[in-house]
Amino acid sequence: MSPSFIDRHALWTAQQHDAAERVAAQVAEQGLRQIRISWADQHGVLRGKTLEANHFRSVLRDGKDFQTATLIFDTTNNPVVPPFGANALGDPRMTGLPDGVLVPDPTTFKVLPWLKGTGWILADLHYRSGEIVPFDTRGILRDQLGKLDGDGFSYVAGVELEFYLTRLEDPCLSFADCGHPPTPPKVSAVSHGFQYLTENRGDEIGAILDVLRDNIVALGMPLATVEDEWGPGQCEVTFDPMPGLRAADTVVLLRSLIKQLSRRHGYHATFMSRPALPNAFSSGWHLHQSLTTPDGANAFAGDETDALSEIGTRFMAGLLEHARACSVLTTPTINGYKRYRPDSFAPDRVTWAEENRGALVRVAGGRGDANTHLENRVGEPAANPYLYLASQIISGRDGMANKLDPGPSADEPYLAEAPRLPASLERAVEAFRESALLRKEFGDPFVDYFALVKQHEVTRFNAAVTDWEQREYFEIY
Incomplete structure (x- = not known):
């Protein structure tokens, strides 16, 4: 044979x-x-x-x-x-x-x-x-993890993913509805929301949450919590820390699991960041991350004086330095940029701070805490996890290699004098195309390819007449 x-x-x-x-x-x-x-x-x-x-x-x-x-x-x-x-x-x-x-x-x-x-x-x-297709994003993450391993480190990720559960009233399955994109389903709220982390709000949708939780656990995913979030029907799942590739694999299966099981039980789940539903609040993907040494020690843990080690500080500086260029990877949809608003628990500029959820990067953990790590709050739940994690490794490695300085912390992140995140996907694509670091690490073919895919969405959006335009101009002009 x-x-x-x-x-x-x-x-x-x-x-x-x-x-x-x-x-x-x-x-x-x-x-x-x-x-x-x-x-x-x-x-x-x-x-x-x-x-x-x-x-x-x-x-x-x-x-x-x-x-x-x-x-x-x-x-x-x-x-x-x-x-x-x-x-x-x-x-x-x-x-x-x-x-x-x-x-x-x-x-x-x-x-x-x-x-x-x-x-x-x-x-x-x-x-x-036998060659891997250069646009295979799982292969891209594996390549970056290999480079990090060559530096003597392993990447560890903790996932916090927010999403909305709604009751499916009409799937809109007439042939006229089946274009691309299809007509979105008609839904109703499953709980009232706006009582953050209350037990009663979570219990209102306990039946479907039980189904999701039991199946997540049955698949061997290291589920930590299922939480009631802010908006009506908004939920969050969090996981214990996992090695980088396993974390990304978990996210792609998790999203598919939640959508499939919700539909089977008469619900619709969405990882769209800011759905056009009354009283909806934006959903995010908070990525906790650290590096470990070959003996399993946390390379980011500082001492009694500094919460972060020098390695953690340099890594964080890289995340900040390349945050704008990586935006198309952490926030790849037009809708995701509507999340970046002041005082929204989502960042709107490139800042860091200790234990401050308004900053782009939060240093989580105190001085002398062996579990101190970085939480990047920039991502949207729809992000490709392989590219999201790869962007962090690329940026952090550059920060370590070039001994970048993150600058002072921002005690008031929404008032800080700091570079703004791109205000739109279109601007994010431009920053991505122009990044010498990302071209070096991903290669020109992937950068040009992914920019082409995302620019096509931007072009279609710019050609569409929105509800806002119809209300703004149709009557007055």
Whole structure:
């Protein structure tokens, strides 16, 4: 028998080979009937195929053919380039949109508790030559984690993710509603909101929260809390710290889990940052992060005089230095920029402070606290987690390498004399394109590609006539 695609191109580590044997045995022993092989696209949205169990065994050897055409879509599957143009995305290998190969990562295999006899596995997208597609965002994060490992550090992330639960009144499934984008569903509130962290508000939606929590735990995710947030039906889930790649994998599955289970039980969940619902309050993604040394020590922990070590201080300085250029990665939607408002618990400028939730970067923990870490409050819940985390590693490594200084803390972050975050996705794309550091780390093809995808959304938005314009001009003029 000839070597498998995976062996021929040496795409797995020894750990993954061992895991593949265990997965194959588990599929047989548990009598699983199908496996979902999933790939997180440029937006962090899961795409993939459902495989019969027998076919999955061959996929563990040779991967699964998959359409690279998925890479040319913006958020709602509008093509950003002519599909068959030569070198349309800056990579000649994409000409004609050939099939790629989804290579499963056996270490990510799980059995879905809400679907009978069904497994789930994450994959990376490769060309048939064995080379990873340069637009594969999971591969991008893995590359950055490898560079950090070369520096002698591991990245640890704690996730706080906010979202809205609403009752689904009408899914709007007439053919006229099924364009791209489709007509959004009609929903109603599930709880009253505006009694932050009260037990009674959380209990109003306890039935669906119980379903979500039980399935999250059943998948082995290190869930810490389920919390009632500020707006009506706004929730937050938080997790214990995880290694970088596992944290990002957890987020993509979590969002899919919450949306699928909510729909199955008559609800609609959204990770849109600022939904157009009465009394809605913006949702964010607060990313807690630190580095550990080979012996497991927290490299950010300071002493009795300084809350942060020198490494933590330099890393934080890098986050601040490149925050504007990374905005398109932390806040990739037009809607997300409507969250940056003064006194909103979301940052509007590039500042840091100790234990201050108005700053972009909060130093969480006190002097002499071994658990001191950095919380970046800039992200929106819809961000691609692989790119969000990669942006932090790139920025922090640059801060350490160049011994950057974060400057003084901002005791009043919304009044500080500090650079403003981009006010729109359009400006964020410009800052991203112009970053020499991001071009060096991601490579020109990815920077130009991702900017092209996001600019296409901006262009479509600018061409649309909004409700605001209709109200503002239709009658008076």
